[in-house]
Amino acid sequence: MNSQSTNNLFQQPLNVLGLGLQSFSDNLATAGGEVLHLQWQPVAEGDEHANWTLATLLEHEQIRAANEVALERYLAAQPVLVGVSVAHQEIPALSGQRRILHAGPPIKWADMCGPVQGAIAGAIVFEGWAADVASAMAMAARGDVALEPCHHYQAVGPMAGIISPSMPVWVVENRAHGNRAFCNFNEGLGKVLRFGANSDDVLARLRWMGDVLAPTLAEALRQTGEIELKPLIAQALHMGDECHNRNAAASGLFFKRVAVALASQPKGCEVLAFIAANDHFFLNLSMAACKVMLDAAHGVPHSTMVTVMARNGVNFGIRLSGAGDQWFQAPANPVNGLFFPGYGVDDAAADLGDSAITETAGIGGFAMAASPAIVKFVGGTPADAIGHSMAMQQITLAQHPAFTLPALNFAGSATCIDARKVVDRNILPVINTGIAHKQAGVGQIGAGITTAPLACFVEALGVIANGLKE
Template sequence: MKNIISDPLNVINVGLAKFADPFVAHSVPVISCQWQPPAGGVAETAWQLAQITNNPIVEAANEIAFSRYLEANPILTGVGTAVDSIPGMGSKQILHSGPPVAWRDMCGPQQGAIIGAILFEGWSSTAEDAQKLAKNGDIELTPAQHLNAVGPMAGIISPSMPVWIVKNEMLGNLTYCNFNEGLGKVLRFGAYSDDVLNRLRWMADVLAPVLQEAVEIMGGLELKPLMASALHMGDEVHNRNAAATSLFFRKLAPAALQGSADKAQISEALSFIAGNDHFFLNLSMAACKSMLDAASGVENSSMVTVMARNGVQFGIRISAFPDRWFVTEAPLVEGLFFPGYTGADAAPDLGDSAITETAGVGGFAMAASPAIVQFVGGDVAQAVENSRKMQRITLGRNSAFTLPMLDFAGTAAGIDIRKVVDTGILPIINTGIAHKDAGVGQIGAGLTAAPLECFTQALRALYYNLNT
C-alpha cells in the first residue's frame, strides 16, 4: 500500500506544470506528464475508460490472450485450393479484405478484383456479366477474416485460388492467405485484364503444385524465426519483404528442385518468386493472423486481434468480442506517389495487411526498417521513435521479434484498446496506396494510423460488458 503520510513523497504531476515547482525546491521526486485529453476529448468515454483500467478481470484476460499470442508457433504446413482448404468456404463465395461491405458500397479496386475473380472462376465470360452477377447478389461476399483468412489490398480469395495454409502448432488453429502476384497490374489492386487472369491461372496450375510439393518436402516451415531474421535485415515484413523473400527462397529452392514437376515449371516458379520482393508478405500475414487468432475469444480481454480495411471502412476486432467489428471511415494514407499520381487518385486505406501491425511487426517494427519512415519524409530517429511510441499502447513486447536499433528489445505487441484511448497514440500502419479506380494498381506508399473511433467503440462495448 502506497502511503504518503508514512513514506517520502514521490509525485506524478498531471496538469499545471507550475505545480511541480515546490517538489523540485524540496528535492521531492516528481515526474510531469504532457497530459492530453483522453478518449478524443469525450469526457464520458474517459470516465468509462478510467473505470476499467487496472481492472483485475481485464488484466487476467489480457494475460491469457497475450500469452497465447506470444506462444503461438505458426508453421507453413501446406498449399491448397481455397474451397478445399478453408472450412466453411462455399463454392460460390468470394472472400475480401476488411470489415463486411456490400457490393454497391465497395471501393473501385475491390469491385475490380471481384470482377476479376468471377472471370477467373469462369462464372461469367465478360466483365459486364461479372458485374451483374455481383450486383444481383448471386455471389456470397464475405470478409476473409470471418474464415480465418487474410488478403492484402482487395484481399480477394475465390474458391479455386491457391492459398497458403499456416498452422499454429500450439493450439492447432489454421489460417490462410492467397499468393502474392507481384507489382504492377494485379488483381489485388483491382486489375482484371487477360495478363492478370493468365497469371492467376498460371499461379493455380503451375506455381501452387510446385510450392505444395516443396512445402511437403521441407516438412513444413516455421515462420517466426524467418520473420525475426528478416527484421534484422532491414524488413519490417509488411511493406518491405525483400530479406524475408530471400530467406524464404533459400529454404524453398532446394526443396522445390527435388519436386516431381517439370524442370521448366520449377524454374518458372522460382524465377517468379525471385522477381517479387513482396512474395513473402502473404506468408507474413498468414503467420500474423495465426498468432492473433490464438489470442482471440478471451472474454473481457481488451487486446486487439484484427485491424483491417476495405477501402471504405476501417475495422478492428478485440479478443473479448471475436465476432464483432468496430468500424469507422477508412482514412487516407499519407505518403509519396509514383510519378504522375497525386493524393487525389488514391483510394482510402485498403487491405488486411494491417494484421502485421496488429501482431507487432510492420509499422510497429519500423525501427527495423528505417527506409520505410522516409515514405513520409522522416529520418532514422523518427523510425526508432515510432517503434518506441507503439510500446505505450501495447500489453508488452514480443521477444521473438527483436529490434537491433532498440538494443534488441522486442517489438511492441498486443495493442490494448484502453491504452490507445488513454494516450491518443494511434497504431501506425505502413501501407501501399491503391488507385481509387479498379485496375490501375499501386500508385504510392506511405503511413497511416488506425482511427481512434474504432478503439473508443470497442472500449464502450467492453465497459458495458463488464458493468451489466
Template sequence: MTTPNGVVESVVNVGTDLLADAVAEQAVPVTRVDWRPPMEHTEADLAIVAADPLRRSANERALDAMLKVTATLVDVVPASEALDLQPGQFLHAGPPITWDRASGPLRGALMGGAALEGLVDDPEKAAALFEAGTSVSLEPCHHRSAVGPMAGVVTPSMWMFVLEDPATGRRTYCSLNEGLGKVLRYGAYAPDVLHRLRWLGNVLGPLLQTAVRRVRDESGPVDVTGILTQMLQMGDEAHNRNRAGTLMLLRDLSPAMVTAGIDAGFSRSDVAESLRFIGGNDHFFLNLAMPACKLALDAARGVEGSTMVVAMARNGTDFGIQVAGTGDEWFTGPAQLADGLFLGEYGPDDANPDIGDSAITETAGIGGFAMATAPAIVRFVGGSVPDALATTRRMHEITLGENPRWSVPVLEFQGVPSGIDVTKVCRTGILPQINTGMAGRIAGVGQVGAGLVTPPAEIFPEALARLAQLTRSRA
C-alpha cells in the same frame, strides 16, 4: 529540480512545448513528457474499464497466448480445399461489406475473380452478377481464419498457404502473392492479370505444394516465425518491406522445388520460371507474414475482460477492429487516405482510401510498429529515418508489452511493441501507425503508391464503450 541553494538544474514539462522552449532557451535542461488528454467523451468508460477486476489478468493471458504461438508452413492447397469455398463464394479483406458499398479496387478484384472462376467471360460483365447477388456471396477473409492483402479477394481455385501452430494444431491461410503494380489485389483485372493468376493456379501453386510437402516430411516444416525473427534483424519490417524474408523462404524451398518438382513431372522451364518469379517479387513473403500474425492473434480471441486488439482490417470503405474481450464484433469507421509517395504521375486524387487485411502485421507488433528495424522503408512510404525510430518508440505507449522474439537492433534489441490496448489508445489519443500500399480508386487501375495511415479515431471509443458495457453487466 533544484539544488539546495535554489538553483534550477532541470525542468520536467508535461504537454505543450511553449514553456519547455522558453526554459531551454535559458540553457536549462528540459525533460519533455508527451502528455495528451483522453479522447473526447471516454473518461467515464475508461474509469469503468480500469476498475474491471478481470482486466489486468485478462490482458496478461491474451498477450501471453499471442506470444507463445509459432507459425509453420505445412501445405499449399486450393481455397476450395483449405476453406471449403464453393463456386460463387468470394472472400474479401476487411469487415463485412456489400457490393453497393464496395470501393473501386474491391469491385475490380471481385470482377476479375468472377472471370477467373468462369462465372463470366468478361470481367466487365461481372458487375451485374454482383448487383443481383443471387448466385454469389461476399464474406470477410477473417471469418474463415484467413487474411488477404489489399482487396483480399479469394476465389475457390486460388491456391493458399497453410500455416499451423504445432502446439495447438490451429491453422490460418493466405493466397499467393502476385507481385506489385497491376495485380488483382489492387483491383486490376486486365487479361495479363488473369493470365498471371492462372499461372499461379496451374504451375506455381502445385509446384509449391510439392516442395512444401517434401520439406515438411523430410526435415520439418518451414519455420515462418523464425524467418520473421531473422528478417527483422536484416532490415525488413514485414509489411511493406519483405526482401530478406522472401530470400530466406526461397533458400528453404528452392532445393525441393528443383528436386521434388522434377520428380513430380514439372518441366525445367516451369521450375526456373517459378524460382525467377519468387526471387523477383520482394513482397512474396508478405503473404506468409500475414497469416503468421493472424495465427498468433487468434490465440488471444475470446479472453473475457481483455482490452487487446486482435484484428485491424480495411475493405476500402470501412476500417474495422476486433478486440479479445468482445468476441467477433467489428467496430468500424471510414477508411482513411494514406499519406505517402505515388507512382509515376498518380497523385492523391487517384488513391482509394486504405484497404486490406495486411494491418494484421501492425496488430501483432511488426509493420509500422517495427519501422525502426527497417529505416530504408521510408524511401517507399515517405517520412524520414528519425520518423521511423520515433514511430516504434511511440507505439510502446499504446501496447501491453513487448515481443522478445522480434527485437529491434537499433533500439538495443528491445522487443517490438505488442498487444494494442484499446484503453491506452483512448487515454493517450495515439493511433496505431500502419505502413500500406495505395490502390487506385477506380476499378482496374491497380497500385498507385504507398504510404502511412492510421485508423479512424472514433472506432477505439466505440470499442471502449462496448468493453465498459460488458464490465457493467458482470458487476
C-alpha cells in the same frame, strides 16, 4: 508582490512548459523563451461518456487477468507453414456456392471502393461464373455472389484481399494450439488483382499461379518439410525487413529454404524465377503467420487486446479478444506517403487491406526501427521509423521476446495492442501500407503511413464495459 519583485520576475530567463496548442509554445520561443512543449489533447477528444468508461476499465482486475491470458496465448503460438492447398478445400464456405472473400470489415457491394469491386469482378471471371468483367460487375450488383470478409473464415488477403474458391492458399498452423490460418498468393507488383486490376493478363497470371506455381511449391514443401515462420520473421527483422512493406530479406530466406527442392521439379526454374523477381513474395506468409498467432489470443472474455485491424478502402475495423466476433468500425484514414510520378492524393483510395494484421501482431509499422530503408518507400526518415516503434511501446501489453529490433538495442517490438491505452494516451496504431488508385484496374500508385481511427477503440471499450456489468 511589490513593484521591485515584479521587475525582478520579468528580468529572469523565460522557462515555460507548454501544454496544448503548439502555436502558443512557438510564440514564446520566438520571443526568446526556452520552451518544453508537451503534446496533449483531451482523452477521447473530450467525450465525457468515453472518459468515464475508460476510467472504469484502466485498473480493472478482470481485464488485467484476461489480458494476461490473451498475451500468453499469443506469445506461445508457433506458426508453421504446413502446405499449399486450394481455397475451397480449406474453407468449406467456399465449396458448393458462389462466395468470394474480401479484405477488411463487412461491406455491401454498392458501398465498396473501386479496387475492391474491380478485384471481385476479376475473381468472378477467373472462376468462370461470368464471361467478362461487365457481366461480373452486374452479377455482383444483383447479389448473385456472396461477399464476406476473409477474417470471418480464418483468412487474410493484402489490399483488396480477394480469395475465391479456386485460388491457391498458404496453410499455416499454430502448433501450440492447433488453429489454422490461410492467405492467398502474392502476384507481384504492377497491375495485379489485389489492386483491382482484372485484365486478361492479370487473369492469365492467376491461372498460372493455380496450375503451375501452387502445385510446384506444394511438392517442394513435401520435400523440405514444414517451415517454422516465427524464427524466419525474427531473422528477417535483423536483416532490414519489417515484414509488411519490406520483405526482401524474408523472401530471400524463404527462397533459400525451397530452392533446392524447387530446382528438381519440372517447372521449378519457372517458379524460382517468379519468386526471385518478387521481393514481396513473403508478405502473404507473414500475414498468415500473424493471423494464426492472433486468432490463438481471440475469445478471452473481458480482454481489451486487439486481435484484428483491417480495412476495406472505405472503413477501418478492429476486433477485440474480449468482444467476440463484433466489428468496431470508423471511416478509414487517408494515407500520408509518397506517390509514383503522375499521381497524388486526389487519385488515392482510402486505407485498404488485411495486411494491418502485421501491425496488430507487432511487426510492420510497429517494427519500422528494424527497417530504416523502408522510409525510402513510405516516406519520412530513419529517425521517424525509430520514433514510430518507440511510440507503439506505449499502447501495447508487451515487447515481443522473439521479434527484436537491432536499432533499439535488440528490444522486443511492441506487441498486442491494448485498446485502453490507445484511448487513454491518444496514440493511434501506426500502419505502413501501399496506396491503391481509387479506380479499379490502375493499380498501386504509392505507399505511406496511416493510423487507425480513434472511434473504433472508443466504441470497443464501451462493449467491454457493458460486458463487465452483465
